[in-house]
Amino acid sequence: MTDTMATATIEADPTLPIIRISRDFAATPAQLFRAHTDPELFARWVGPDATTTTVDRWDASTGGSWRFVGTHDGMEFGFHGCFHEVRPDRIVQTFTWEGDPDGVALETLTFEDLGGGRTRLHVQSLCDSFEGRDAWLRSGMETGVDQGYAKLDALLAAGQIAEGARA
Amino acid sequence: MTDTMATATIEADPTLPIIRISRDFAATPAQLFRAHTDPELFARWVGPDATTTTVDRWDASTGGSWRFVGTHDGMEFGFHGCFHEVRPDRIVQTFTWEGDPDGVALETLTFEDLGGGRTRLHVQSLCDSFEGRDAWLRSGMETGVDQGYAKLDALLAAGQIAEGARA
Helix, strand or coil: CCCCCCCCEEEECCCCCEEEEEEEECCCHHHHHHHHHCHHHHHHHCCCCCCEEEEEEECCCCCCEEEEEEEECCEEEEEEEEEEEEECCEEEEEEEECCCCCCCEEEEEEEEEEECCEEEEEEEEECCCHHHHHHHHCCCHHHHHHHHHHHHHHHHHCCCCCCCCCC | CCCCCCCCEEEECCCCCEEEEEEEECCCHHHHHHHHHCHHHHHHHCCCCCCEEEEEEECCCCCCEEEEEEEECCEEEEEEEEEEEEECCEEEEEEEECCCCCCCEEEEEEEEEEECCEEEEEEEEECCCHHHHHHHHCCCHHHHHHHHHHHHHHHHHCCCCCCCCCC
16 A cells, blocks of 8 residues: 655765755655654654654644653653754754763754655754764664654555644 | 953864853852853843843743843844753753754753862854854854853852752
8 A cells, every 4th residue: 555665865974973864755745744743643653663652742843842752572762852943844853862861963854845745854863973973873773764654654645644733 | 359260262173063162150050050041140141241131931941942032232133942951960952043043053051060169161052064153153152152151250259149949
């Protein structure tokens, strides 16, 4: 049922401590915005297949904040941050994995309309050191990225993500 | 009345898009924390002498957010961000000058106890490009930094900044 889309591109910037991910979806920008801001939808697709996500705190608006916990084989992995800006074409937020509580990345998501019901998601993660950035790249993050976005593809194909503002 | 303290050191990292400021104060870490989290106190010292600061939004807690407006010669300069983490020895927040609304820096403030009632403030500002970082350095920011911290020295010397939690 799911369209075969390009897999995610994950790139390390050569001169900045940045990871850039891009991924095309059979979705409008409004649908991708909703998938990233509606907590029930977000919990259904984010992360690896073997992880169950529970949203603990969620206010997806400019100046709001968020926290979710992923459970995998009985282990809990917490993540939290604040929303610097939430607007239809762009989300800027901070990101901490609580296993490294002083590590913080600044994430910028943009939704690029490709026309014809397709949208390219761009995610930029800015770290404050190359060591921190490279440790993140070596952590196996691509499994969560690829499996998560495949789940998002499936939700879109099943008509589970309507356009329009959240309730 | 005010102690003559070292002026602020402002440094550009050679390999990362980071500005680092450090400045010693005749204050405890708790007093510096209060000066950065109590909105009435903050508005009294931040920025250049010729600027009047009005706090528009302020929740200095983990997951909170802030906005203030500086008025100078009838012109208004807005700034806003969210608080990723607020704890006694460290504040992590985002920072946007609204004249460049898509520009965002990730700021980390730490309060290093030097003993004897002296504390070293460290401010790290992480930008997502060297161009953005260098434009900020060329903007005349050192005037606001030096004059602001001199006002904070004066508030401390006048006994205006008590220790202890805010109300």
